[in-house]
Every structure is written in structure tokens, then in C-alpha cells.
Amino acid sequence: MIPANFDYHTPKTVAEAIGLLAEHGEDCKVLAGGHSLIPAMKLRLTQIPVLVDIGRISDLSHIKVDGSTIRIGAMTTHGAIAASADIKQHCPLLAECGAQVGDQQVRNRGTFGGSLVHADPAADWPAAALALNAELVLQSASGERVVKASDFFVDMLTTDVQPGELLTEIRIPVPAQPMASAYLKVPQAASGFAIVGVAVQLEMDGSTCKAVGIGITGLAPKAYRATAVEAALAGTTLDDATLSAAAAKADADASDAMGDIHASEDYRRHLTRVYAKRAVQTAAGRV
Ligand SMILES: Cc1cc2nc3c(=O)[nH]c(=O)nc-3n(C[C@H](O)[C@H](O)[C@H](O)COP(=O)(O)OP(=O)(O)OC[C@H]3O[C@@H](n4cnc5c(N)ncnc54)[C@H](O)[C@@H]3O)c2cc1C
Incomplete structure (x- = not known):
């Protein structure tokens, strides 16, 4: 249960994180809540030479209702989404889904973005992201691209995220009333x-x-x-x-x-x- 050695970086900004991802390419992985990546490393199912921990980038943890769009930072935890008054008012499906992820400890640490990128076939968030026509914002050294949830999930544990890309935000259209x-x-x-x-x-x-x-x-x-x-x-x-x-x-x-x-x-x-x-x-x- 001891992972192989790895270099560990703690960028404070998205730009810094993207720079590290570009520098290290396929040798490098993003660390978000760590609930899937750390066990996989400890069990030596995967060996990652370089980890970029995005937990200190405050810009990645937010919930904003911006006109007709809900914008959720990739590092926002399951628990924060489940508890958000804005989410309960504008998109109760997300609150109901978030409240059912794991237990309280998992909800306090695991992230919306980490769950979507990990694409576990039994994860809860992908179902909600698909039902809500979510869009995922990916940033890299070559710019930004936005991928629809329906194109994002490619296969088991596989998404459209390419080496060097960081999922920064998930955008969800505010559901029309009633x-x-x-x-x-x-x-x-x-x-x-x-x-x-x-x-x-x-x-x-x-x-x-x-x-x-x-x-x-x-x-x-x-x-x-x-x-x-x-x-x-x-x-x-x-x-x-x-x-x-x-x-x-x-x-x-x-x-x-x-x-x-x-x-x-x-x-x-x-x-x-x-x-x-x-x-x-x-x-x-x-x-
Ligand atoms: C005991 C337990 C019970 C659980 N129960 C449930 C459950 O009931 N339902 C459920 O849906 N989930 C469940 N989970 C999963 C958990 O909720 C996390 O969502 C999940 O492990 C991934 O999120 P994370 O933030 O921990 O990501 P990490 O483990 O840090 O990362 C996962 C993967 O995504 C990549 N990644 C993470 N963030 C980004 C980003 N912003 N940009 C690019 N790549 C990124 C990482 O490089 C890694 O490959 C459970 C986990 C545990 C340990």
C-alpha cells in the first residue's frame, strides 16, 4: 500500500497548473480530491511520475448562477453542491445527486470535476451531467475548449480529456420552468x-x-x-x-x-x- 515515488507540485493558479501539465505531458496527472487516484497509486494499479495537486487553486472552487448558466468549479466538492442554496433553488437535480455520493467524508473531499474526469462507470455525477446537458471547460497551454457531456464520456474510466488539459469548470443551463x-x-x-x-x-x-x-x-x-x-x-x-x-x-x-x-x-x-x-x-x- 505504498505508492511508487513521484514528484509533487502545488500550483496556486490555473496558469501555473497548465504550465506544469504542458511541461510534463503524459508523465503527469492532476490530483483533485484523491479519492480514486491515491488508492490506485497505493495499490500500484497506476504509477504517476508527477502529480499536480490543484487543491490550492481557489479559482477552481465556486458555484455561480450567471443568468441562464450555472457555473461550477471543477474542485467544488460533492458536499458543497449538495448543500448549496443556489443549486437547490435553480437545479435541485444536482443537489439530490450530490447528497447521494458516498458518505459524508467522501462528499467533503471528492470533487465534481474529479468524478467526471475519472468516469467510473458506477459514479453518480455523469448521469446528472448528461441529463442536464452540461458542458465541460478544458484549458491547456493551447487554449480553451468546451465539450458537451454527451461527447465527454468515451468509455470505462476514459473521457475526452487529453494530456495537458485541465478541467476547470462545468457549465449547466439553468433548467427552464416549470x-x-x-x-x-x-x-x-x-x-x-x-x-x-x-x-x-x-x-x-x-x-x-x-x-x-x-x-x-x-x-x-x-x-x-x-x-x-x-x-x-x-x-x-x-x-x-x-x-x-x-x-x-x-x-x-x-x-x-x-x-x-x-x-x-x-x-x-x-x-x-x-x-x-x-x-x-x-x-x-x-x-
Ligand atoms: C469510499 C468511497 C466511496 C465512494 N462512493 C461514491 C459514490 O457513491 N458515488 C460516486 O459517484 N463516487 C463515489 N466515490 C468516488 C469519489 O466521490 C470521487 O468523486 C472520485 O474518487 C473522484 O474524485 P476526486 O476528486 O477524488 O478525484 P481524484 O481521485 O483526485 O482524480 C480522479 C481522476 O481524475 C483526474 N482529474 C481530477 N480532477 C481533474 C481536473 N480538474 N482536470 C483534469 N483531470 C482531473 C485525475 O488525474 C485522476 O485521473 C467514492 C469514493 C470512495 C473512496
């Missing part, structure tokens, strides 16, 4: 990670569902957007028959299904369909 949302998951008992998790963001027009975003984690090697369910629900009144038919398609967009000692592939697919229906029903009940 809206309602829900995040429901079946947690793995020991860690809290999602065996299956479903994030739903509804936009209503009277009793009609005008638009819906649904992100699903836990089933597939990467979180995905349940586009078949979304298409089947848009323009309907979310009656029970429509909901059942739509939720039956909840695993249709999964690239593959994972099975392990906690849940088989078939059981995960079943849970996905059941929880997709429950999550939409729960959200609809909150309109």
Missing part, C-alpha cells in the same frame, strides 16, 4: 456507488412533458443518455401506459451491460428499466 427532477439509485451497500442510477430532468408545459433529459449510470461501461426513453416521453402527459412503454427502452442506448458480484447483466438491465420508470414518476410527482 421543471421537476429526480435522481434515484440502487447503491452498492459498502461504497454507495451506483449499481444503477437514473437522473431525470423534466420540462413541463401544463400537464404535457415538453422536454426530458435522462442520464443513466451503473449499467454500461460508461454513463449514457437514454434517448429512446426521452423520445417516447416528449409531448406526452406521462401517463402510466406511456411511462411503462418508454421505460422498457431504458437499456436500449447502453453500449454494453456490466455484470459483477453485486448484480448480473440481466439484473442490472431489469433495474435500469424499473428505476427509469420510478425516476420519471418521482420527478413528475414534484412538478
Whole structure:
């Protein structure tokens, strides 16, 4: 449980961090909350010659509601998002999701950005980021680029982040009113990670569902957007028959299904369909 030797840097600004990432290239990794990276290093699943700890860059920890956009710094902790009055008011899905990540210690230390870049197939945040059409801001020595959540998650533990890039901010459109949302998951008992998790963001027009975003984690090697369910629900009144038919398609967009000692592939697919229906029903009940 002792990691291989590494050099350790503690930049105070984004520019300094980006300079270090550019200098060390693929030999270097960002350290955020350390909840995934440090165990992997201690178990020698990975050996990183250079660590750039971004925990002292105050610019990376913020929650701002800026007109029609919520801007969240990559180092903002799960707990800070779950507790934020602005988030509860403008985007309750994020607060509900953040409150279900791990336990209090994990929520105090783990970060929104770290979780998204790590892209654990059982992590909670990717489902919410997909349902909310989040955009991720990546900065590097060659400038800034913005990636949609739907393009960000590439595969298991793999994202579109390139060597030298730092995720600095996550931008989320403030959901249009009237809206309602829900995040429901079946947690793995020991860690809290999602065996299956479903994030739903509804936009209503009277009793009609005008638009819906649904992100699903836990089933597939990467979180995905349940586009078949979304298409089947848009323009309907979310009656029970429509909901059942739509939720039956909840695993249709999964690239593959994972099975392990906690849940088989078939059981995960079943849970996905059941929880997709429950999550939409729960959200609809909150309109
Ligand atoms: C006991 C336990 C229980 C947990 N339960 C849950 C749970 O129920 N649900 C859940 O979703 N998660 C859970 N987690 C995961 C945890 O919440 C963290 O979100 C996760 O480990 C990654 O975030 P971090 O800030 O710790 O990132 P780190 O471990 O520091 O980094 C993870 C990876 O992302 C990269 N990275 C981090 N930040 C950036 C950045 N800004 N730019 C570029 N690259 C970056 C790092 O280089 C590394 O590769 C649990 C963790 C533990 C230890």
C-alpha cells in the first residue's frame, strides 16, 4: 500500500497548473480530491511520475448562477453542491445527486470535476451531467475548449480529456420552468456507488412533458443518455401506459451491460428499466 515515488507540485493558479501539465505531458496527472487516484497509486494499479495537486487553486472552487448558466468549479466538492442554496433553488437535480455520493467524508473531499474526469462507470455525477446537458471547460497551454457531456464520456474510466488539459469548470443551463427532477439509485451497500442510477430532468408545459433529459449510470461501461426513453416521453402527459412503454427502452442506448458480484447483466438491465420508470414518476410527482 505504498505508492511508487513521484514528484509533487502545488500550483496556486490555473496558469501555473497548465504550465506544469504542458511541461510534463503524459508523465503527469492532476490530483483533485484523491479519492480514486491515491488508492490506485497505493495499490500500484497506476504509477504517476508527477502529480499536480490543484487543491490550492481557489479559482477552481465556486458555484455561480450567471443568468441562464450555472457555473461550477471543477474542485467544488460533492458536499458543497449538495448543500448549496443556489443549486437547490435553480437545479435541485444536482443537489439530490450530490447528497447521494458516498458518505459524508467522501462528499467533503471528492470533487465534481474529479468524478467526471475519472468516469467510473458506477459514479453518480455523469448521469446528472448528461441529463442536464452540461458542458465541460478544458484549458491547456493551447487554449480553451468546451465539450458537451454527451461527447465527454468515451468509455470505462476514459473521457475526452487529453494530456495537458485541465478541467476547470462545468457549465449547466439553468433548467427552464416549470421543471421537476429526480435522481434515484440502487447503491452498492459498502461504497454507495451506483449499481444503477437514473437522473431525470423534466420540462413541463401544463400537464404535457415538453422536454426530458435522462442520464443513466451503473449499467454500461460508461454513463449514457437514454434517448429512446426521452423520445417516447416528449409531448406526452406521462401517463402510466406511456411511462411503462418508454421505460422498457431504458437499456436500449447502453453500449454494453456490466455484470459483477453485486448484480448480473440481466439484473442490472431489469433495474435500469424499473428505476427509469420510478425516476420519471418521482420527478413528475414534484412538478
Ligand atoms: C469510499 C468511497 C466511496 C465512494 N462512493 C461514491 C459514490 O457513491 N458515488 C460516486 O459517484 N463516487 C463515489 N466515490 C468516488 C469519489 O466521490 C470521487 O468523486 C472520485 O474518487 C473522484 O474524485 P476526486 O476528486 O477524488 O478525484 P481524484 O481521485 O483526485 O482524480 C480522479 C481522476 O481524475 C483526474 N482529474 C481530477 N480532477 C481533474 C481536473 N480538474 N482536470 C483534469 N483531470 C482531473 C485525475 O488525474 C485522476 O485521473 C467514492 C469514493 C470512495 C473512496
